[in-house]
Amino acid sequence: MIKVLFVCLGNICRSPTAHGVFEHLVAQAGLSDSIRVESAGTGAYHVGEPSDPRSVQEASKRGYDLSAIRAQQVKANDFQRFDYILAMDHSNLADLKALCPVEHQSKVALFLDYGQVYSEQEVPDPYYGGGKGFLKVLDLVEDASQGLLAVLIKSGGETDQV
Ligand code: 4NP
Numbered sequence: 791m792i793k794v795l796f797v798c799l800g801n802i803c804r805s806p807t808a809h810g811v812f813e814h815l816v817a818q819a820g821l822s823d824s825i826r827v828e829s830a831g832t833g834a835y836h837v838g839e840p841s842d843p844r845s846v847q848e849a850s851k852r853g854y855d856l857s858a859i860r861a862q863q864v865k866a867n868d869f870q871r872f873d874y875i876l877a878m879d880h881s882n883l884a885d886l887k888a889l890c891p892v893e894h895q896s897k898v899a900l901f902l903d904y905g906q907v908y909s910e911q912e913v914p915d916p917y918y919g920g921g922k923g924f925l926k927v928l929d930l931v932e933d934a935s936q937g938l939l940a941v942l943i944k945s946g947g948e949t950d951q952v
Pocket of ligand 1: 798799800801802803804805831835915916917
């Protein structure tokens with residue numbers, strides 16, 4: 791079993807989108823028994839809440855169901871539990887690296903390192919912006935999700951990071 795944790799700040803916009811999109815791709819590939827997906831936020835502002843309705847709606851238009859996801863905060867034992875801990879932006883990455891025990895640091899990376907089409911390094915936070923931001927999140931997340939899945943399939947269950 792490979793375990794993947796997607797992380798943003800609030801766990802209501804970007805990381806739930808990554809969670810839902812990647813889980814969908816994993817299911818389509820018939821790998822739901824081999825790859826486990828979760829998401830969390832570095833902040834606790836929205837713990838227990840459903841994802842932002844704008845994220846849920848835009849994801850739904852592309853066939854992804856985020857409705858069951860509830861926000862949670864990154865926990866100390868997540869660094870043991872997960873094999874891949876993937877940050878949406880550099881700020882999330884720095885916060886995770888500061889929390890992460892030294893022996894697990896190699897698990898923590900930027901999610902868009904797995905992107906193949908877009909050159910962006912960060913998924914921009916759409917929370918305070920307009921609807922276009924949520925579409926951009928989906929575009930970037932779909933691209934990196936495909937790249938990540940290809941790496942995991944190639945690794946054959948080994949947990950080497952890119
Ligand atoms: P997310 O977006 O990190 O993509 O979930 C945010 C949602 C809420 C807040 C910040 C970012 N907030 O400060 O409440």
